[in-house]
Amino acid sequence: MFSISQRPGATLLACIVFSTFLSGIAAQEKLPTFGDKIEVLGAMGRTDQDFADGLALDLFSPKNRTLVVKQNTAPLPAQFVSGTTGSPFVALMNYSYIITMNETANDLIAKIEIPFDLANLTAQGINPSNTYVGTLAADKQSWVVNDATRNVHLSENNTRIIKMTSLDGEYILLGRTTVDTTNVFVQYGQGETRTVNMTGGPGVQDAEFVDGLRFSTQAEKPLRMNVDIINGINPATMPANTQSLNSFVWVVNTSDPSVRVNSRVNVPFNRAMLAALKSNGTSPSQSLMVASRALNATTEQFTPIPRAQQTVNEQPEDRIAIQGLTQLDGQYIIMVV
Incomplete structure (x- = not known):
């Protein structure tokens, strides 16, 4: 029986195979970022896409489509919130997401989730249960919060909008600095x-x-x-x-x-x-x-x-x-x- 050290050719081959394997893993782990085109599966196949900053989209579409996520570094200020009551609201991120699909789609089963940083919440005195994903209103005058479609996943440190039928729009992670965890x-x-x-x-x-x-x-x-x-x-x-x-x-x-x-x-x-x-x-x-x-x-x-x-x-x-x-x-x- 020969060891690798006794067979230089085998050593070279093993290194090449191992290098190719690592490259494959790196390619799989490279996550998309802002501006990248994302392929959406059709036939109600599941598209579960994570992004480089932690944003995650999970959707089912009857048609093959594509979507792009862009970054808005000057969003509407966070204090302008409708759909729920109580204040003050603050932004938990310094940008918002603008999601655009290649065609109008109102036939999806979808959710969006945005991670929050527990240390950041603690520093601002915000209960994780008081985090929200706001959707920019059609008139662009407020971030709309809907408690009926809000879900906070405490063990995974993220906040979601569920029950979505469309993803086109602008989104931001908000926090409310009150002790109440529902409408105030x-x-x-x-x-x-x-x-x-x-x-x-x-x-x-x-x-x-x-x-x-x-x-x-x-x-x-x-x-x-x-x-x-x-x-x-x-x-x-x-x-x-x-x-x-x-x-x-x-x-x-x-x-x-x-x-x-x-x-x-x-x-x-x-x-x-x-x-x-x-x-x-x-x-x-x-x-x-x-x-x-x-x-x-x-x-x-x-x-x-x-x-x-x-x-x-x-x-x-x-x-x-x-x-x-x-x-x-x-x-x-x-x-x-």
Whole structure:
């Protein structure tokens, strides 16, 4: 029996084979990065693709396609978040991902996952359960978070969007510096913990109060907002042949009424109370409107907000959406007509 040292030719051959083997492993381990074209399998075959920075895409497609992931080093600031409530939000990475497929695809079964660094989270006081993958909204004014499709995998240190049917879009990893791990609701009244802080700029921010009163607001400048509830409505302040659904008024005051905003407000209504007032079964869309008056008004009449700005969203939401408010300070009621 001959040893390798006794056969120089065999030694050379073994080295060549071993070198080829290592090269094959290196080629397999080389992960794509930004701008690389990724082949997507068709016939609902699984494409499970990791990227050099830790991004991972997992998808099934009925057709062969390709996709490209690009890096955006100047994304929309992280504080502009819609779809969930509570703040402040911060970016957990200094860039976002822009994913583009070679054709429009809304027929996928897909997920996207982005890793987080536990040491980084700890340094910023962020619970891993308060990490989110935000999707840039169609109007590019907010990062949309959907708790119904969010998944945090603690043992693998990544956060996902699941149940996706399309991957085209822009994505970023966000963290929220609160102890609550679901939507954070604001309490009525004054004081620091009951104040909504809005960041001035191009983006939209959401804030929801404990009863479902929700504000989605873009402000020209930084703004602080509080909402109080005041019980008692003088019938003389109601328009003829109307009454208030509730016995109370929402009173909204901001730190600077002169700051121009573009706000959507969702005002909750109690269906059971409406049924008690309208026993003939009149629907909310036919009988409810939001009315308002000035912040410090006492005897002035409430005036309906133009109906063109209002949409009654019935079950399961039961809220009246008011679009296009440019100033928030004032008193608001739900009026039954």
